[in-house]
Amino acid sequence: MHRRQLMGAAAAAPVALAAPAIAQTQSPEVRWRLASSFPRPLDILFFGAEHVARRAAELTEGRFQIRAFPAGEIVPALQVLDAVQNGTIECGQTPLYWYIGKEPALTFFTSIPFGGNFRQQTAWMRRGGGNELCAEILAEFNCVGLPCGDTGAQMGGWFRGEIRSLADVGGLKFRIAGMGGQIFQRLGASPALIAGSDVYPALERGVIDAAEWVGPYDDEKLGFHRVARYYYAPGFWEPCARGHLLVNRRAWDALPDAYRAALQVACAEVEIEMVARYDAANPQALRRLVGAGAQLRAWPREVMQAAWRVGHELLEEHASRSARFRKVWESYRPFRDDQFQWFRIAEASYANFAFTAAAQR
Secondary structure, three states, X not given: OHHHHHHHHHHHHHXXXXXXXXXXXXXXXXXXXXXXXXXXXXXXXXXXXXXXXHHHHHOOOOOEEEEXXXXXXXXXXXXXXXXXXXXXXXXXXXXXXXXXXXXXXXHHHOOOOOOOOHHHHHHHHHHOOHHHHHHHHHHOOOEEEEEEEEOOOOOOEEEOOOOOOHHHHOOOEEEOOOHHHHHHHHOOOEEEOOOHHHHHHHHHOOOOOEEOOOOHHHHHHHOHHHOOOEEEEOOOOOOOOEEEEEEEHHHXXXXXXXXXXXXXXXXXHHHHHHHHHHHHHHHHHHHHHHHOOOEEEXXXXXXXXXXXXXXXXXXXXXXXXXXXXXXXXXXXXXXXHHHHHHHHHHHHHHHHHHHHHHHOX
């Protein structure tokens, strides 16, 4: 009996010794740096980077550690894609439409003028082929992209002077992102893409005449109402604004499957939570801004009509010059048009009545 017990213990010993070694092989310790395009004080935007870092650790029992850095601490806000592409950092949080100078088709995966709202964009990316098209393009930048957060529909920006007609747009120096800048350039303005932390001083010093960022919650933090009086809606060039977590391809390929899944889960959580935070915070922020003297305005109809025409002209022009852009546009446009028809029946008819009725109580 004693001999059999010793033999059993000896047989079990290699298994006991091997188990920690196997676990260590399957669950390596990984340390990454994440550069955000957003400053820390814009807490809803920067939350996306912080949440990814925290959840990656939680979902891997602390073995996958990501340190999130705000814009400018490692790389400037507008250079996150470059830094991820060349491996300076393993990952970064940024909107893809900031890089349309490198590839115009990237705009589709953040937003396009008069495009889909948050839900419609999500439907196209998840169920209409958008994520697959995005992956094809990002592969050429040595990146993997995971949708990571959204602002919902944005505001149209802060202006020193009132916009009463299309003529008032001419000559404006306007901080604006994405294809919206190209529209306003066609309408006679001078667009400029400026990182978030630099917008207020440019507006205060008169380097620019107007600026758009996101919406009331962020705009109040940035203080635009102190240097520009007129606040316009809607941001028709940003009916949503989808962010992405960009991951260097080599870094992604080296990750265990469980760690990749942790990133995917974290980004999906950010996609829902970020827009919820903005929807909860923006109404109160707007009340405070109006109470502080902001003059809320809607775009003149002739501006909206001209922007619709010019925006679609630009999309068709890009499609005529680029097979890649045309491929994405031919996927996006019919999907968007179907969504618009459906939302007219249910969502818009409900909203037109209920929103007006609530305001008249």
